[in-house]
Amino acid sequence: MMTLYTANTPNGQKITIAMEELELMHELRLLDLNAGEQHQPDYVAMSPNHKIPLLVDDGQAIFESGAILVHLADQAGRLLPKEGAARSAVLQWLFLQMASVGPMLGQLWWFRHAAGAGPRNEQALERYGREVRRLYGVFELRLAASACLAGSDYSIADIATYPWLASHHELGLDMAEFPAVAAWLARIAARPATVRGMARAKGE
Template sequence: MLTLHTWTTPNGRKIPIMLEELGLPYTIKTVNLGKKEQFAPEFLKLSPNNKIPAMEDGGLTIFESGAILTYLAEKTGKLLPPNGPQRYKVLEWLHWQIGGLGPMLGQAGFFAVRSEQKAPLAIEHFLNETDRLLGVMDKQLSQHTYIAGADYSIADIACYPWVMAALDKLKPALADKLDNKPHLQRWIKTVGERPAVQRGMALPKVD
């Protein structure tokens, strides 16, 4: 039985989506970030960078969402080609999300929404970078059904919760910048209609 330690953030919802897609049995242990549970000694043994998600599979522990997605894909032979050029297309877009889309949306959300002290230059910079990255997605999706090509993959799973967070938290700040990206809008609808994505986005369930 897999044990997933996670919370209700974009990174935290990637792995529930993946597990629901794969149909693997698993349990969730919530790590309440608001209560600083990510700094608890028992969690730091799993994730020394005090970040969610982390996963246990028998005696193996893995932290970092990209590593967990890759592990689960290779464990099951699904959602990541085993070899060849298409494998690396999936991996490059997975790493694009980890290194670009996620961090920039996170910074945009902090400076434009959550920070009590507003820094106009920082807000402008991170909103512009968010718009640029969403534009990169829109261009890629104008040529392909999914972010890495014709097939749904772990790259889509990695990107989707972050795009939905942008739509939820940053839509007022981004204004009409989301309306001129029709291919991204099509992808959001296509991925969002997947039952496993809907179930995964609702996890973890918290009171």
């Protein structure tokens, strides 16, 4: 039995969605990030970056959501091709989410909603807002030409990216500029595994 430690954030949601999509049996443990449970010594011993999600599979602790998604897909034999150009395509779009989408959207969200009292940091909002719009444009071009990020088949790249791009309403984006992204988001949101995974991340 696998144990998943997670919380209701985009990085946590991607793993609960994947678990439901891959139909993998596991125990779910939701951490209270506001209470600092991710900083407890027993947890940090397994997840040295003090972050969620964390997967423990047969005694092996795996941190970082991208590594967890690859591990789960390889174990299940689904959502990630075993080799060749098809596998490379999935990993490229997965790593784009990890390296750019999460950090940039996360910074914009922070400066819009969590930066604390005082005047808004307009320079930061402009910088991160511009980069986030550029990234949505990258995905718009891709999804206007492809049903899924890595081609015609749904993959862990789509799962990883979905919760982040679905946060557009919190980022002040006008999705009329990105119709292909909006349609892709709607298709993924309607998948039964997505509905279940998003609910599980909330503890429902």
